[in-house]
Amino acid sequence: GDSVTQMEGPVTxxxxxxxxxxxxxxxxxxxxxxxxxxxxxxxxxxxLKATKADDKGSNKxxxxxYRKETTSxxxxxxxxxxxxxxxxxxxLSYSNYQLIWGAGTKLIIKP
Amino acid sequence: xxxxxxxxxxxxxxTGQSMTLLCAQDMNHEYxxxxxxxxxxxxxxxxxxxGEGTTAKGEVPDGYNxxxxxxxxxxxxxxxxxxxxxxxxxxxxxxxxxEQYFGPGTRLTVT
Numbered sequence: 001g002d003s004v005t006q007m008e009g010p011v012t013x014x015x016x017x018x019x020x021x022x023x024x025x026x027x028x029x030x031x032x033x034x035x036x037x038x039x040x041x042x043x044x045x046x047x048l049k050a051t052k053a054d055d056k057g058s059n060k061x062x063x064x065x066y067r068k069e070t071t072s073x074x075x076x077x078x079x080x081x082x083x084x085x086x087x088x089x090x091x092l093s094y095s096n097y098q099l100i101w102g103a104g105t106k107l108i109i110k111p
Numbered sequence: 112x113x114x115x116x117x118x119x120x121x122x123x124x125x126t127g128q129s130m131t132l133l134c135a136q137d138m139n140h141e142y143x144x145x146x147x148x149x150x151x152x153x154x155x156x157x158x159x160x161x162g163e164g165t166t167a168k169g170e171v172p173d174g175y176n177x178x179x180x181x182x183x184x185x186x187x188x189x190x191x192x193x194x195x196x197x198x199x200x201x202x203x204x205x206x207x208x209x210e211q212y213f214g215p216g217t218r219l220t221v222t
Binding site for chain 1: 115142144151152153154155156159161169201203205207209210211212213214215216
């Protein structure tokens with residue numbers, strides 16, 4: 001079946017470091033791909049999305065490119081801040097409105 | 112615009128007790144979802160609804176029941192709580208396949 005695999009955390013970085021959080025997927029069709037973020041004590045919120053191959057989603061300095069050939073959707077940011085500390089979830093979806101979620105990656109940014 | 116709200120925020124139950132979690136959304140969304148979040152396991156879909164008066168089972172429906180009598184509300188019931196149901200419960204709603212809006216969560220402990 002379809003699935004999403006994320007790198008295990010926690011990922012600990014210093015402020016202004018470059019961030020990559022890996023996400024790969026297994027899908028029988030052509031899903032849309034998402035990154036959601038969960039700040040401490042809050043619900044999840046959509047960070048960015050890509051709906052077809054080679055699309056790049058971007059928001060708040062974060063980027064991810066839908067790579068069909070490597071079935072990947074890695075999250076990147078050039079210079080992280082302490083306020084980026086959160087749990088990041090990769091997910092995929094088809095037209096049935098249900099999301100298939102990765103396990104989440106906790107990001108800790110130290111000043 | 113409150114978005115998605117959940118009541119209560121915290122609850123402690125004894126094994127065998129029952130309770131209902133309430134989710135309300137004011138965005139006129141057709142689709143609503145109940146998830147549970149456990150450490151290291153990401154989000155798992157319990158039940159979902161594609162419109163008023165409809166419900167369907169998700170990945171982990173056993174031990175839970177739901178109702179969607181009004182479009183804006185989605186109730187999650189536990190008839191006989193078990194320690195395995197200790198978790199954080201999130202409600203979400205969506206109008207399209209690209210974004211789900213989440214509530215702040217309910218932290219439930221079953222002793």
